[in-house]
Amino acid sequence: MSAGQECQGRLGRRTVVNAVGAAGVVAVLAACGSEQTGKTGETGKGGAADTSGEALAKTADIPEGGGVVFADQGVVVTQPKAGEFKAFSSKCTHQGCSVKGISEGVINCPCHGSTFDAATGAVTGGPATQPLPAKAIKVEAGSISLV
Template sequence: MSAAQERRILLERRTVVLAVGAAGAAAALTACGGSDGSGGAESAGQPGSGGEGAAVLARTADIPEGGGVVFAAQKVVVTQPKAGEFKAFSATCTHQGCAVKDVRDRTITCPCHNSTFDAATGSPTGGPATRPLPAREITVEGGSITLV
């Protein structure tokens, strides 16, 4: 198993642990009455739900500069094209719907037919894909990246 594959597995495990922890915290708030009007469990979202309190997808330190990480469960790829700049795109290749595999040297690669995409824009840079990867909305706050 490559170092990149091990990193992805660790990040996916971390995401699960954080999501479970967030769900537990939301349940505790609901059980305690949550009289502040915040909505308790109803406002605690999951990645991609767009709700306030959505679970953290990754830490900014987990996304390498010039590279990125594919989050298969959320079908999103998060990149850091240059220091401190984070982008997110659908991890589904626009050629035939395969999942993109990795991000290296500012390039997102699909393993099915070797389509490549620019990690800063999602635009195709090679292969049979002719349409860009759709952008996904993320927020970056306090060292955390959250899928909106």
């Protein structure tokens, strides 16, 4: 085999390796962007899915005085008082971080320390200045779903 033929063979392999490499990067990036969480209320990556009518949780899963963040659905569900359920956007109005750590009637944003009232969504501590937008939910037969 001449030096020219050998060079062409390597160039062909490089082209194939580069093409496969690019496809591999695309596959990895696609996989990274699609991480999802279950209905445990843990926060995670992924876009807000349209789950209108689909049960988010059982009422027994939402602690009194606390709440659960459903990151995939973009909602936080709270139970400020026994049997009273509220829902708000899970995106902090300061810079869009996902809230978490709901306890003692307060929804917390871990990014910059904003806090919100679990019964109304009102700001109780900045830097956020706008309340969490309310979300419509339906509570029926021990189940909570988005409307």
